[in-house]
Amino acid sequence: MSITAQSLPQRDCIVVGAGYGGLAAALALHKVGLSVLVLERAPSPRQEGFSIGAFSNSWRAFEELGVADEVRKDHLPMKSVNYADSHDNVYRSLNIKDLPYPEGLKGSELRVIRRLAAPVAMTNALPKGTVHYGGTVVGAKVTPTGAEVELADGQKLAAKMVVLADGVHSKSAQKYHKVPLKVMDVAGWRAMAELDAEEEPEIVATFTSGPNTRVGTIPVTYDAQRKKMLWYYFMAASMKEKEMKSYDTYEKHIAGMRKHMTGWKSPHMEKLLAATQSDSVLISHIYERRVKPGDAWFEGCLSGVGDCAHATRPDLGQGGAMAIEDGVELGVYIKEAMEAAGKPFGELSPGDIAAALRNYETGRSHRVFHIIDKSSKFGTMFLVISILPRWLMRFILAWLIQPATALEHTVWAPHGRLRPPSLPRDTGSA
Ligand SMILES: Cc1cc2nc3c(=O)[nH]c(=O)nc-3n(C[C@H](O)[C@H](O)[C@H](O)COP(=O)(O)OP(=O)(O)OC[C@H]3O[C@@H](n4cnc5c(N)ncnc54)[C@H](O)[C@@H]3O)c2cc1C
Numbered sequence: 001m002s003i004t005a006q007s008l009p010q011r012d013c014i015v016v017g018a019g020y021g022g023l024a025a026a027l028a029l030h031k032v033g034l035s036v037l038v039l040e041r042a043p044s045p046r047q048e049g050f051s052i053g054a055f056s057n058s059w060r061a062f063e064e065l066g067v068a069d070e071v072r073k074d075h076l077p078m079k080s081v082n083y084a085d086s087h088d089n090v091y092r093s094l095n096i097k098d099l100p101y102p103e104g105l106k107g108s109e110l111r112v113i114r115r116l117a118a119p120v121a122m123t124n125a126l127p128k129g130t131v132h133y134g135g136t137v138v139g140a141k142v143t144p145t146g147a148e149v150e151l152a153d154g155q156k157l158a159a160k161m162v163v164l165a166d167g168v169h170s171k172s173a174q175k176y177h178k179v180p181l182k183v184m185d186v187a188g189w190r191a192m193a194e195l196d197a198e199e200e201p202e203i204v205a206t207f208t209s210g211p212n213t214r215v216g217t218i219p220v221t222y223d224a225q226r227k228k229m230l231w232y233y234f235m236a237a238s239m240k241e242k243e244m245k246s247y248d249t250y251e252k253h254i255a256g257m258r259k260h261m262t263g264w265k266s267p268h269m270e271k272l273l274a275a276t277q278s279d280s281v282l283i284s285h286i287y288e289r290r291v292k293p294g295d296a297w298f299e300g301c302l303s304g305v306g307d308c309a310h311a312t313r314p315d316l317g318q319g320g321a322m323a324i325e326d327g328v329e330l331g332v333y334i335k336e337a338m339e340a341a342g343k344p345f346g347e348l349s350p351g352d353i354a355a356a357l358r359n360y361e362t363g364r365s366h367r368v369f370h371i372i373d374k375s376s377k378f379g380t381m382f383l384v385i386s387i388l389p390r391w392l393m394r395f396i397l398a399w400l401i402q403p404a405t406a407l408e409h410t411v412w413a414p415h416g417r418l419r420p421p422s423l424p425r426d427t428g429s430a
Pocket of ligand 1 (some may be wrong): 036188189284319321
């Protein structure tokens with residue numbers, strides 16, 4: 001069902017897209033006192049990707065948004081992260097509790113969460129009626145008084161601020177962003193499989209490298225009787241467009257994955273492939289938008305969060321985490337702008353809002369650049385080293401992967417807190 005401009009309420013801010021980034025931004029802005037409208041083109045909360053790895057920085061952001069415990073429910077905490085070769089030989093094991101952890105958490109944390117868990121928790125924490133499904137936005141524009149979006153029926157909806165959160169293919173980001181989007185010659189498979197819990201009892205994430213291919217396998221949860229364990233796995237492989245398009249049935253996907261694992265002797269991976277659920281295989285292009293440290297991304301009262309602003313390769317499993325961090329930081333920068341002006345959001349001028357958005361973008365650019373750069377170096381390093389003889393690959397990678405540096409990028413805290421602004425004679429915005 002599509003929606004019309006007349007059926008939608010007037011709000012301070014319009015967020016385009018109800019993925020991780022859009023919902024985190026909406027919740028953060030709501031927490032600092034703004035009224036928000038989220039427009040999502042899908043008819044219901046989106047499942048694509050099935051599951052997602054959440055490292056310590058995601059949990060720190062979920063804590064700030066007040067949804068961490070709800071999202072943790074039913075998802076297994078990993079005890080360790082293992083790095084293995086294509087014959088299942090583990091050459092480096094990092095104990096999660098020995099890794100550096102962010103301020104505000106009791107220790108490092110890694111869980112894979114079912115894709116819908118976080119969007120549902122964030123949506124439930126927003127006032128009813130904030131998220132509108134079936135709301136396709138065909139364009140967004142900066143205006144003298146703020147910004148506006150155009151709906152599929154050609155009608156326009158204005159607000160003081162528009163936040164793009166419509167993912168890597170965002171047309172509006174393409175129009176306004178200063179950095180072009182690059183398609184990489186790498187494709188990512190994501191899939192879910194169910195294994196006998198007694199046969200695979202270890203709560204361990206394993207990242208395995210073989211020639212031309214990397215695989216991550218991570219348990220997500222048990223079934224109610226604790227007999228079956230649900231697993232998420234992803235695979236990144238160098239691939240040209242034509243090959244990627246040829247994987248259009250479940251059987252072809254599985255055959256394609258096996259082809260990319262030629263020469264592997266991994267009983268664990270074999271079990272996962274055999275138990276892969278037929279409706280749970282997805283292959284995606286990998287994109288990168290390599291923003292520069294210190295540069296702003298958009299203009300006027302329009303900005304963006306997540307993949308539309310700074311798509312990154314998935315080699316560190318950080319795209320979703322960056323989107324949630326963005327949302328939290330956007331809320332903090334807007335709160336600080338209200339405090340600096342001594343006014344609620346409704347009384348800020350378009351110039352004040354634009355300045356806050358540029359502060360948010362330049363502030364975030366250093367962090368996201370670090371992740372984009374490290375993901376790209378990690379991915380390249382694993383692929384290059386994995387073509388060496390296995391003993392040499394193990395030796396080099398065991399030396400390169402160290403507890404202090406492997407997950408150093410997951411140590412993060414927002415630069416301020418998400419609280420209503422403290423204003424003269426007022427504690428919140430209009
Ligand atoms: C193989 C692979 C593995 C990954 N693994 C991880 C991982 O382990 N951990 C991690 O943190 N990240 C991971 N990622 C990255 C992660 O999936 C993305 O970075 C994250 O989903 C980006 O969130 P987003 O909100 O920016 O965009 P999206 O999730 O793409 O959400 C965009 C939303 O906008 C909506 N939309 C689009 N166009 C419009 C429109 N015109 N009007 C209205 N709505 C619109 C869409 O329907 C969607 O709901 C992985 C990615 C890949 C490819």
